[in-house]
Structure formats: C-alpha cells, structure tokens
Amino acid sequence: MFHADVRVLSRAELLLDGRSVESVATSPLGPGATAFVGLARWLGDPGPDPTVRVTRERRLMPAGLDETITITSTAAEPVTTEVALALDADLAPIAPVKAGRAVDAAGVTRSGLTWSAGDLSVAVTASFGATVQDATLRWPVTVAPRTSVTVSWQLRVDDQAALVREPAGPVEWTRPTVTADDRRIERLAARSLDDLESLRLSLSAGATDTFLGAGVPWYLTLFGRDSLWAARMLLPLGTDIAEGTLRVLAAHQGTAVDPQTGEAPGKILHELRRADTQAALPAAYFGSVDSTLLWISLLHDAWRWGMAPEAVESLLPTLESALGWLAHHGDADGDGFLEYIDESGRGLANQGWKDSGDSIRFRTGELATAPIALVEVQGYAYEAALHGAALLDAFGRPGGPRWREYAQAMAARFRDKFWVDGPAGAYPALALDGDKRPVDALTSNIGHLLGTGLLTAKESAQVADLLASDAMAGGFGLRTMSTHDAAFSPLSYHCGSVWAHDTAIVIDRLARAGHPAAAATLASGLLAAAESFDYQLPELFGGDDRSTFGRPVPYPAACRPQAWAAAAGVTLLHAAVGLRPDVPAGTVALAPLQDAPLGAVAVRGLRVGAASVDVAVSADGSATVQGLPPSLRLALPRHAAAR
Structure with a gap:
C-alpha cells in the first residue's frame, strides 16, 4: 500500500496453519475495494472438491485500509486453524520501489504494530481475539459446518507532510446509465467510472479543488498532462472536475525561468511530488512541452460544455500567461514550431506524452537528437491558439486576431516541413529533430491532429487510412508505432505498445473528422482489450497482433487503474453518440x-x-x-x- 508516494505497507502475508492459501479469483467491489478468493485445500473434507474458502475484502479509507478475512467451510466436521497475518512497513519512497532498488529501512522504528520515521507513522489494529507476536497477527479460529468466521484488521497513516489527500466532497461528475447492443461498452463504462472515482485527489492544506491523480501506484499525484487529458475526456459528464483541475494547475503556473525545473513564465506544471520522495526530478517539475497548450484547450472546451462564465473569466489571467509562454518561450529557436530540450541534464529527455528516453526515432530506428519538435504538439499549439482567440474575443480581451493569424501561419509551416513520403504514402512525421530533419517513423501521434483543423480533408483521410491499417491497428487498439518501423517492439513503452487513452483520443478525433470505419476498427480492438482486462483498462499493454495470442499481453509495470486509461471508456461512449455542445x-x-x-x-x-x-x-x-x-x-x- 502506498500513501502520498510512500510505501506504508510492504508486507501483508496471510497464512493458515503456516501455509499459503491458493489464490483462485479476484473481483472488484466498487471504487477502492477488491475481493480476493483463495482455497485452503488441506483443511476440511477429503476428496477432490475444496470445502474451505478464504475471502479477503480490502477497502481503501481516507489515510488507511480496512481488510476482512472470512473463512467459510462446507465441510462435514468443524474446522480448526490458526489465521496468521505477517505485516511490515518499510516506509520506502516510491522512486526506488519503482526502480526495483533495495530500500534501506534503517531509519524506520517499530513498536508493536506501529512503524514510524520522522513525522510519518503507520499503525495497525485488529479485531477481537487477535494476539501479536513479531509484527504478526494471529487468530485461533474454529469454523462450524456450513458457517463462516470473519476476522479483520485496519491500517491508518498519520502523515503531516502528505502532498495529496482524498477529497471531502461528493464525486464531481454524473454517473450515466448506459445501454448498448455491445454489452462490453456498458461494462467498460461502469468499471471506468469506479476507477476514476478512486483516483480523485485534492492538495493538502485545506485545498478544496479536485483533480485526478495520474495512476496507481507510480503516479498518484498531480500531473499536468494526465490530469488535463482525463478532465477533458470527462467533460460529457460535467465540468466540475475540469474546473478544479484548471484552478489547481493555475495556482502552480510558472513565473520565472529555471533550467533546473524547466519552469518558464506562463508554463503549466508537469508533475508535483513531495520533496522527500523524489530521487531524480525536482519536486515541482515543468518538463512538459504540451501541458500549457492542453490547459488552454481544456478551459475552452469546458466553457463550451457549460462551465460558468464567471469561473471561466476568473482564469483568463492564467490563459493570457499561458499564451505568453506560447509566444515567448515554447519556440526557443524562433522557427515557428514548439520544441523541447532538457537543459538541466537531469530531467526528462523527451517531454511530450511519449516521454521515455528512446521514444522519438526515425524509421530506421535511429534516435532523434534534441531540440525536438513533436508532431502532435504543433497540432495542440494550432488548436490552443484558436481556442485562446475564441476565449479572448468572448470576454472582451485583446489578442484574438493575433492568435488566429498564428494558427494560420502554423498550418502553412506544418504542411511545408512535416509531411514525408513512406511505403504506404504521405503522412506527417513524428517530429523534427535538432537539425530540422523530419523524424519519419509512422506513429500514433499523428492521430491527435485529426479534428483540430490543421489538416485538410484529403490529409485527414490519408492519416485515417494509415491509422486503420494492419501495421497500426492490427493489435488491440492503436499501436504507438507501425510494425514496419525498425524500432517496433510490442512491449516497448512507446515504440509499439498500445495505450488506451491514445487509442480513445484518436477514436474520438476520427469520429469528429468523419472517419467512422477507422474509428470502429480501433474501437473493436480496445473493447476486446477491455474484456481481457476485466474492463479495467491498464495504462498500456502489448502491441502484438490480435491473431498471435488472442488476448493482449500485459505490460509488467503499467499503472492500473490509470486516469486517462479509465477515461477512455467515457471517450468511447462520447464518440459513439457524438454530442458536441x-x-x-x-x-x-x-x-x-x-x-x-x-x-x-x-x-x-x-x-x-x-x-x-x-x-x-x-x-x-x-x-x-x-x-x-x-x-x-x-x-x-x-x-x-x-x-
């Protein structure tokens, strides 16, 4: 269990009579709750049918966890056993845990079932009848025939330095009723909304605005790009989560130039962590080339969906600062395109949504060198300029004509510099590298251009055809890279895997641009993946062909649940019904x-x-x-x- 980027429970090993229970099933019980079913085959009646079942139900609480352990017997005679639960809390920061490094717990002290380090403490209590020995809870249990016995324990965290907390108010969006010929859509929507509810966060110190943490377990905090996209994808269910996300990020907008953190005036934050858990990046890190643009577009889209005018108007100073970043800081070399480079040497080498160090490659597999101008970021900039102009005009602020001219010029520059010829025809390159060469890999990034207005109808049709081809859509959704590219690998983080949010966003944009067949091809793959993952779509999964294994191969370290992956279920519904206010x-x-x-x-x-x-x-x-x-x-x- 993790709490505010600290591992507050590193062991909860259940034994009956000193033996492990055989796990046979898990089942969700709603937001933040899961049941685990196991068998104690050595107990109960002889014969092939198991007669003693063990069910663990875990429920997350504010700053804690509750678990019940129920032993159920259908045996003919009473069953006697000792239930033991061995516990430990190493209070490890999340960074070394994610990296798989050994953790030094020398600074952790334990007294009974309480662990502490500095201002952080973890305490475990148990139901009546438990004894404690060496951080192990023990219950002697006798279960009469066809009855059950339940024991329980609770964990609570006291962490004054926690950066995030559970919101106090009700869920910010509606929960629609869905009926569909394809029942998978109904199930995906229901599970997605449960997961999204469990990812709601607020910042500490009396904050009331709510946003969505990026994902469990590695990214359960404020992430500019992830939180913005998730809120944007949830707009058909209301604007409250968008409003909270916009305000939280506005409060942390950049004000100065700092190469170490990536901060610049008007820039929107990438990631916010508590300082004592960060090993590599600064606690407040701005290394994202697209969060500022996505902030502008979320404000615009929330306004279009009916966000209160006074709430929109209160954020216009942040909008103007964000447009200022676009004008003065996003394009460092003045070529008219937005690019990034990590000047600190300790930040992210790639600063778009495909932010792994090896994600930006040529068709040959060669890595691109910085500064890098990503294809989708130019589309976001085009869209943000038009969205910003519309907001400025509507609220009587100056600058609208300037940003419409910017968008028009961007479209011309883009058409001139980004389009390349490939084996299947012309398409936009993944990026321009530091020498302004088109990085000519065929990737999912180009799908984010659809519906923005940056492409002509003919160009949109060409992009749609390529995205629906077997090389891109032959897996369970949209591959991040074509199978024809040298760097393609189905379990590469960004060079061949399938990301649920990426697929859903492109489905919606294909629908908006009038390409229903291509949208349906991708939706078919995503629904098949959802079914395989019990309708809890992970952050990403393997990009193997659908005929290879018949089900998607999990990515080992994927977040699940993850905010924009869960929001993909809502986006799929929205694309199907097409309500655009x-x-x-x-x-x-x-x-x-x-x-x-x-x-x-x-x-x-x-x-x-x-x-x-x-x-x-x-x-x-x-x-x-x-x-x-x-x-x-x-x-x-x-x-x-x-x-």
Missing part, C-alpha cells in the same frame, strides 16, 4: 458515428451545463436527444431528431 453560442451538434458501427447505444445522464441530457443512437445510425434546455438549439445531422 457550444453553450455560449446556444447550439448543440449531434453527430454520432455514421452508420452506428458500434451498434445501438443509449446514454442517459450526460451533462450539458446544468442540464441532464439523454442521447440514443439506433442500430441504423439515427439519433435522438432529450433534455436540452430551451436556450440551446440543436444542429441536426442526417437521421437525427430531438425531443
């Missing part, structure tokens, strides 16, 4: 996936402003919407209707 303009577009390639889907309880809205798409692709307030006018595409 512009509350300030008084309009709502209804553009479901053409021909309903995912079958009939109905979602009750979407949120547009303060209104609860229901959308149904039939198997023939016709759509209806109910619940729109009179202030909103529906734009009806083919086969759509309103009531």
Whole structure:
C-alpha cells in the first residue's frame, strides 16, 4: 500500500496453519475495494472438491485500509486453524520501489504494530481475539459446518507532510446509465467510472479543488498532462472536475525561468511530488512541452460544455500567461514550431506524452537528437491558439486576431516541413529533430491532429487510412508505432505498445473528422482489450497482433487503474453518440458515428451545463436527444431528431 508516494505497507502475508492459501479469483467491489478468493485445500473434507474458502475484502479509507478475512467451510466436521497475518512497513519512497532498488529501512522504528520515521507513522489494529507476536497477527479460529468466521484488521497513516489527500466532497461528475447492443461498452463504462472515482485527489492544506491523480501506484499525484487529458475526456459528464483541475494547475503556473525545473513564465506544471520522495526530478517539475497548450484547450472546451462564465473569466489571467509562454518561450529557436530540450541534464529527455528516453526515432530506428519538435504538439499549439482567440474575443480581451493569424501561419509551416513520403504514402512525421530533419517513423501521434483543423480533408483521410491499417491497428487498439518501423517492439513503452487513452483520443478525433470505419476498427480492438482486462483498462499493454495470442499481453509495470486509461471508456461512449455542445453560442451538434458501427447505444445522464441530457443512437445510425434546455438549439445531422 502506498500513501502520498510512500510505501506504508510492504508486507501483508496471510497464512493458515503456516501455509499459503491458493489464490483462485479476484473481483472488484466498487471504487477502492477488491475481493480476493483463495482455497485452503488441506483443511476440511477429503476428496477432490475444496470445502474451505478464504475471502479477503480490502477497502481503501481516507489515510488507511480496512481488510476482512472470512473463512467459510462446507465441510462435514468443524474446522480448526490458526489465521496468521505477517505485516511490515518499510516506509520506502516510491522512486526506488519503482526502480526495483533495495530500500534501506534503517531509519524506520517499530513498536508493536506501529512503524514510524520522522513525522510519518503507520499503525495497525485488529479485531477481537487477535494476539501479536513479531509484527504478526494471529487468530485461533474454529469454523462450524456450513458457517463462516470473519476476522479483520485496519491500517491508518498519520502523515503531516502528505502532498495529496482524498477529497471531502461528493464525486464531481454524473454517473450515466448506459445501454448498448455491445454489452462490453456498458461494462467498460461502469468499471471506468469506479476507477476514476478512486483516483480523485485534492492538495493538502485545506485545498478544496479536485483533480485526478495520474495512476496507481507510480503516479498518484498531480500531473499536468494526465490530469488535463482525463478532465477533458470527462467533460460529457460535467465540468466540475475540469474546473478544479484548471484552478489547481493555475495556482502552480510558472513565473520565472529555471533550467533546473524547466519552469518558464506562463508554463503549466508537469508533475508535483513531495520533496522527500523524489530521487531524480525536482519536486515541482515543468518538463512538459504540451501541458500549457492542453490547459488552454481544456478551459475552452469546458466553457463550451457549460462551465460558468464567471469561473471561466476568473482564469483568463492564467490563459493570457499561458499564451505568453506560447509566444515567448515554447519556440526557443524562433522557427515557428514548439520544441523541447532538457537543459538541466537531469530531467526528462523527451517531454511530450511519449516521454521515455528512446521514444522519438526515425524509421530506421535511429534516435532523434534534441531540440525536438513533436508532431502532435504543433497540432495542440494550432488548436490552443484558436481556442485562446475564441476565449479572448468572448470576454472582451485583446489578442484574438493575433492568435488566429498564428494558427494560420502554423498550418502553412506544418504542411511545408512535416509531411514525408513512406511505403504506404504521405503522412506527417513524428517530429523534427535538432537539425530540422523530419523524424519519419509512422506513429500514433499523428492521430491527435485529426479534428483540430490543421489538416485538410484529403490529409485527414490519408492519416485515417494509415491509422486503420494492419501495421497500426492490427493489435488491440492503436499501436504507438507501425510494425514496419525498425524500432517496433510490442512491449516497448512507446515504440509499439498500445495505450488506451491514445487509442480513445484518436477514436474520438476520427469520429469528429468523419472517419467512422477507422474509428470502429480501433474501437473493436480496445473493447476486446477491455474484456481481457476485466474492463479495467491498464495504462498500456502489448502491441502484438490480435491473431498471435488472442488476448493482449500485459505490460509488467503499467499503472492500473490509470486516469486517462479509465477515461477512455467515457471517450468511447462520447464518440459513439457524438454530442458536441457550444453553450455560449446556444447550439448543440449531434453527430454520432455514421452508420452506428458500434451498434445501438443509449446514454442517459450526460451533462450539458446544468442540464441532464439523454442521447440514443439506433442500430441504423439515427439519433435522438432529450433534455436540452430551451436556450440551446440543436444542429441536426442526417437521421437525427430531438425531443
């Protein structure tokens, strides 16, 4: 168990009569709760059928964990056993744990079932009847025939230096009712919302704004890019989590130039950690080239979905500072493209969402050298400029024309410098390297350009065809790199694996750009992956072909649950129904996936402003919407209707 980037429980080993229980099943019990089922085959009646079952139910609590252990017997005679639970807490920072390094617990003191180091302490208590010996709880148990006996224990953490905490208020989004021909969509949505609820966080010291921690266990804190994308993907369920995320990141916006942390005026934070758990990066680290742009677009999109005008207006100074970063700091060499380089020598070598050190490669496998201008970042910049201009105009602020001109010039520069020819035709390169050479690997990054307006209709169609090809979509979703590229490896972090959020974002953008067949191809793979992972999509998984194993190969260190992977279930629903509001303009577009390639889907309880809205798409692709307030006018595409 981890609490605020510290491992507060490193051992909880259950033994009956000194023997391990045989694990046979796990099952989710809702947000932050899981059941584990095991068998004690040496106990109970002789014969092939097990008669003694052990069920462990764990539930996360604010600053703690509760577990019940239930021994159930169907044996003919009473069963007597000793239940023992060996415990330890090494209070290790998360960084060495993630790296697999040995941890020195010399600074940890233990007294009974209390462990402490500095201002951090962990205490375990147990149900009646337990004895304690050498940090092991012991219960003597006798179970009568066809009955159960339950024992329990609780862990609580006292950590005054914790950076994050569980929010005190209710969940910030609605929980829609989903019905679909493909029941996997229903199950994925339900499990995704449970996972998202368990990832809600607030900062300490009386903070009230809520955001989504990036993922369990390695990234359960504020991450600019991850928290922003997750909030953006949840906009169909309300704008409250977006508003909280925007405010939290605004409060930590950069104000000075600092090469050691990557900070610059107007820049949005990448990652916030407690200082005593960080071994490599600064506690407040700004090494992200896209978080600032994503902040701008989240503010714009939340405004379009109905975020209160006064809340939007209060964040306009942050918007103007963020646009200032785009104007003065994002393009260090003045070539018109946004690039990054780690000037400190101890930060992230790559600072887009594919931030592993070997992720940016040529088709030959050669690594690109910095400064690097990523393809999707130019699309984000184009989109952020137009989004910023729309907000400035709407609230009577100067600068709108300047940013529309910026976007127009970006589109021209991009078309001139980024497009390359490959075996399957022309496509945008992954990046420009430090010598301004196009890094010509075919990757999923180009899917993020769709629907932004940066591509023409013809260019969008070419990108869509490549993304739906076997080389990119032959696995369980969208591969991060084509199988035809030399660096492709199905279990590479960013050079061949499949990321759930990446796939979902591209599905939504394909839908928005009018490519339903390509969107359906990727959705089919993602739904098959969800089924294999019991509908709890991990951060990433292997990019093997679907015919190789018949199920996705897990990535060993993937976060699960992870915020934007869980939000992928919501994005898949949103792409299917296609509700796209512009509350300030008084309009709502209804553009479901053409021909309903995912079958009939109905979602009750979407949120547009303060209104609860229901959308149904039939198997023939016709759509209806109910619940729109009179202030909103529906734009009806083919086969759509309103009531």
